Amino acid sequence: KAGVTQTPRYLIKTRGQQVTLSCSPISGHRSVSWYQQTPGQGLQFLFEYFSETQRNKGNFPGRFSGRQFSNSRSEMNVSTLELGDSALYLCASSLAGSNTGELFFGEGSRLTVL
Amino acid sequence: AQSVTQPDIHITVSEGASLELRCNYSYGATPYLFWYVQSPGQGLQLLLKYFSGDTLVQGIKGFEAEFKRSQSSFNLRKPSVHWSDAAEYFCAVGGLGNEKLTFGTGTRLTIIP
Numbered sequence: 001k002a003g004v005t006q007t008p009r010y011l012i013k014t015r016g017q018q019v020t021l022s023c024s025p026i027s028g029h030r031s032v033s034w035y036q037q038t039p040g041q042g043l044q045f046l047f048e049y050f051s052e053t054q055r056n057k058g059n060f061p062g063r064f065s066g067r068q069f070s071n072s073r074s075e076m077n078v079s080t081l082e083l084g085d086s087a088l089y090l091c092a093s094s095l096a097g098s099n100t101g102e103l104f105f106g107e108g109s110r111l112t113v114l
Numbered sequence: 115a116q117s118v119t120q121p122d123i124h125i126t127v128s129e130g131a132s133l134e135l136r137c138n139y140s141y142g143a144t145p146y147l148f149w150y151v152q153s154p155g156q157g158l159q160l161l162l163k164y165f166s167g168d169t170l171v172q173g174i175k176g177f178e179a180e181f182k183r184s185q186s187s188f189n190l191r192k193p194s195v196h197w198s199d200a201a202e203y204f205c206a207v208g209g210l211g212n213e214k215l216t217f218g219t220g221t222r223l224t225i226i227p
Binding site for chain 1: 146147148150155156157158159160163204206208209210213214215216217218219220
């Protein structure tokens with residue numbers, strides 16, 4: 001069974017640009033969560049989608065947005081990039097929702113903002 | 115609000131020695147507790163979980179953790195570490211409510227020969 005796939009794995013952008021990251025969950029999983037990981041802040045929750053609905057949202061500015069499609073694939077978008085947005089963005093899928101904790105993570109998309 | 119504290123940022127252990135990583139949580143109801151491991155350049159992998167029942171839970175790769183409600187702790191242990199255990203370890207808390215899963219800041223484990 002295929003795992004969680006995130007694309008692209010690496011990308012470099014400049015300040016002010018926008019970026020879209022994609023996540024394909026494990027087949028049958030309806031929940032997709034996004035996390036930002038930085039050395040100083042650890043894993044910060046961005047948002048969770050369950051059956052195309054945003055179920056929960058973390059404390060990030062409105063520049064961070066996401067969506068989920070009917071096939072459970074999810075995208076997150078960051079507009080007007082800032083240097084501080086440089087991070088590893090991790091996507092995780094689960095069958096019943098992230099609060100149950102049984103998350104399956106992708107390898108992440110490493111974003112560098114110059 | 116729920117929270118997780120991992121007091122040790124970095125731990126160094128000799129190969130073959132025992133290991134204990136500390137985790138303290140704050141949660142208003144019965145918690146679901148988890149340990150995840152992240153190898154360099156990889157995503158996180160679930161090591162073990164506690165939902166209810168026996169407070170000593172066994173996980174993959176020879177790890178175990180003990181839930182102690184009175185101490186609000188869920189420490190991870192391994193009797194004998196291997197060089198391949200070098201990684202970052204994250205404790206997390208969730209629950210039955212519609213809340214997000216909350217992670218600790220992680221403990222980096224270094225293994226020396």
